[in-house]
Structures are given as structure tokens and as C-alpha cells.
Amino acid sequence: MKVGIIGCGAIANIITTSIVSEENDIDIAYFFDKDIERAENIATLAGGVAVLDFEDMLNDVDLILECASPDSVKYFAPIVLKRGIDMIIMSIGAFMDTDFYSDVLKIAKDNNAKIHLPSGAVVGLDGIKAVAKFGLKEVSLVTRKSPKSLGKDIDSEEVLFEGKASEAVKEFPLNINVAATISMACNTDIDVKIIVDPNVDRNVHEITAKGDFGEFKTITMNYPCAANPKTSMLAALSAIRLLKSFNETISVGM
Ligand SMILES: NC(=O)c1ccc[n+]([C@@H]2O[C@H](COP(=O)([O-])OP(=O)(O)OC[C@H]3O[C@@H](n4cnc5c(N)ncnc54)[C@H](O)[C@@H]3O)[C@@H](O)[C@H]2O)c1
Structure with a gap:
């Protein structure tokens, strides 16, 4: 599975470091951040590519992982989902805007794309x-x-x-x-x-x-x-688990 990341801060760094440190079928290949230096640093760590224009990665990924901000979800999610590309979204607060939520759900359904929301910083x-x-x-x-x-x-x-x-x-x-x-x-x-x-x-x-x-x-x-310090470790760990679950035969505790 080829993944592109939007937002190369704390969560993206923990996820990428963990995924590249062990054998799996997850290839985090592209990195985009409004601060290109952040994208370049993490791309170097993963042996991936930092892109200046986020659309440059859309032709070559199976999934986009958003870990940037609620506003970024509002901008990027419709574009990604219209291309039929699945997403993991960390900035889940964006969906409290009910009009945006319905719009994005329709776009995803119409284009056969899935939206995955990790359990994040909480259990239960x-x-x-x-x-x-x-x-x-x-x-x-x-x-x-x-x-x-x-x-x-x-x-x-x-x-x-x-x-x-x-x-x-x-x-x-x-x-x-x-x-x-x-x-x-x-x-x-x-x-x-x-x-x-x-x-x-x-x-x-x-x-x-x-x-x-x-x-x-x-x-x-x-x-x-x-x-x-505003972000909990567990939030990043829950996204790592979710990424790995896509290729597992047995699903426990879902
Ligand atoms: N689901 C959860 O339980 C949970 C828990 C913690 C954090 N979060 C959310 O996950 C997101 C990432 O958290 P983090 O701790 O990694 O944040 P961070 O501030 O460490 O990193 C965010 C990165 O995204 C980049 N960015 C922000 N807006 C952007 C945009 N419009 N375009 C491109 N790049 C952009 C920033 O430059 C920064 O590098 C935040 O929105 C945060 O609220 C969710």
C-alpha cells in the first residue's frame, strides 16, 4: 500500500518512524507540508519524496494520511476523495461542521473512496x-x-x-x-x-x-x-495500528 502524508509534524513523524523501522507492506512514499523543510526532513528519514504541490502525489498513492489541521481537511479531503483515493483523517474536529460532513460523505460515496478515522487519543x-x-x-x-x-x-x-x-x-x-x-x-x-x-x-x-x-x-x-505537547502519543499509535490493520486477515476488537 502506497501512502502520501499531508502534515509532517509530531504525528506524521511518529507514524513514519515506526512504519519504516519494521518490515511491512506499507510504503510511505510522499510527504507534503506547507513548511517544505518539514516535508523534506521526514522524506529523508523514510527514503520518500517531499512534494511542493500536494496534487503531485495523487496519481501514485492508494491512501492519503492527513495529520495537519481541521482547516486542511476542509481543503484537501474533497480533492483527494473525488479522485477515489481513501483517506485516514486525524483532524476529526473538521467533521463537527455538519454541512462539510454531509458533503464529504457524498463525495466519498460517489467516488467509491473510504474515510478512516482512528480512535485517536481515547479508548472505549x-x-x-x-x-x-x-x-x-x-x-x-x-x-x-x-x-x-x-x-x-x-x-x-x-x-x-x-x-x-x-x-x-x-x-x-x-x-x-x-x-x-x-x-x-x-x-x-x-x-x-x-x-x-x-x-x-x-x-x-x-x-x-x-x-x-x-x-x-x-x-x-x-x-x-x-x-x-498538545498531541497525545496514543493518537499516533492508533493511526499506526489502523494502517497495519488494512492488510490483516483477522480483525480483533473492532
Ligand atoms: N484524532 C485525535 O485524537 C488527534 C489527537 C491529536 C492530534 N490530532 C490532530 O492531528 C493533527 C496533527 O497533529 P500534530 O500533533 O502532528 O500537529 P503538528 O502541529 O505537530 O503538525 C502539523 C503539521 O501540519 C502542517 N500543516 C498544517 N496545516 C497545513 C496545511 N493546510 N497544509 C499543509 N500542511 C499543513 C504544519 O506545518 C505541521 O508541520 C492536528 O490537527 C491535531 O489536532 C488528532
């Missing part, structure tokens, strides 16, 4: 998907962030946001990926609380789901990526 999506249409009554996400990660200096916890995921995206567009992923997994505008907490030094996500099936709670306490 398998359960949420399983119960989504079977009496799921309540889903909530509480995210705790350290004051340092938000550039704040406080002594006691402070609620930054409480409301629906669709509202959170307007105030925290770069921190909404987890809420967006959960909302999409159960097709519900979930309840979100974002707390800045001096007692945590990691990004902590607590999901609670209740319904006819019973109840579950998951807590993910993420270490950040060294290259970008």
Missing part, C-alpha cells in the same frame, strides 16, 4: 459503537488538561467549558478531536466538560456511557508527544 470507542443503536441513553466526556498545556498558572481546577460537543468545537477547535470522534461513533452530540486541573500533568479523558446494556467508564491518561 469499540464499546460506544457496539451499543450506539441498542439503547445508548447517555454519553459524556470529561477532559482534564494541565495548566501548563494551556499556558495557565492556577492553583485549583477551573471548568473551561461545559456543553455539547458541537459548541465546544467553536471555542476549542484544536482540542475537539476526541469529542468529535466519540460523537461520530454514536451519532450523538455528546456532553463535554473541559477542565484545567493543576493536579494532572497529562491529557486525561474520561468517557461515561449508560444505557440498556448497562454502563461503562473509560479513563485514558495520555503522555504527550515530545514534539507537540
